[in-house]
Amino acid sequence: MTVTVNLHTEEQEKALIEFLENMHYDYQRDIDSPGLTEGEKSEILRRDNDFIGGKTTARNWEDIKRDLESVYR
Numbered sequence: 153m154t155v156t157v158n159l160h161t162e163e164q165e166k167a168l169i170e171f172l173e174n175m176h177y178d179y180q181r182d183i184d185s186p187g188l189t190e191g192e193k194s195e196i197l198r199r200d201n202d203f204i205g206g207k208t209t210a211r212n213w214e215d216i217k218r219d220l221e222s223v224y225r
Contacts, residue, residue, distance in 0.1 A: 159165045172179045188196070202208045 157168065159168065169179075199208070203210070
């Protein structure tokens with residue numbers, strides 16, 4: 153399960169982290185999450201440019217739904 157919390161102050165963040173640690177909950181902060189690697193960024197830009205340049209076409213929505221169904225079932 154994922155829960156997103158938008159904190160407004162540093163005090164709120166400290167209080168939330170203290171609560172999570174006291175309850176022995178596993179959690180991950182955004183700053184702990186790894187971002188895209190340079191290779192992943194380059195691949196995304198390459199694919200975007202290929203699409204814009206007409207070298208590839210958009211996938212059929214039915215194909216996308218079929219792929220998603222196989223992942224989430």
